[in-house]
Amino acid sequence: MAKKSTQNATQAPLALEADLRLTAAPALRDTLLAALNAGAAVQLDGSAVAQVDAAALQVLAAFSRDARAASVPVAWTGASDTLRRGVAVLGLHALIELPAHAGVN
Incomplete structure (x- = not known):
């Protein structure tokens, strides 16, 4: 699940939950x-x-693909090591496009 940060509802990043499993x-x-x-x-x-x-990684990959097809820009403001490892293990770099240094934890 993702939740909007309360800072600026129109521009705030969607914060992904800590537990992104089935x-x-x-x-x-x-x-x-x-x-x-x-x-x-x-x-x-x-x-x-x-x-x-x-x-969850398949959901993120499908979202990224659909956003690209709809010309909706997607940017990452942070990515944990766990998220990066999952993307790497499944070979989803080309679809999910995590930036090289996006606030890694």
Whole structure:
């Protein structure tokens, strides 16, 4: 699941939950689809992700693909080591496009 930060609701990054495993995938999908349907640029903050599995990574990959197809810019403001390892293990760098130095924890 992801939640909006309370700082600036229009520009605030979507903060990904610490536990991004199978049970979180449907809520994550719904949140990302809502952000995509808004049509504005999306910022994601994955710095708090402590657990991630293939289901959540597939949701992130599909969201990234769909955002690119809809010309909706996606930027990362942070990515935990756990998130980076998951992306690397599944070979999803080209789809998820984590930046080289996005506030790694």
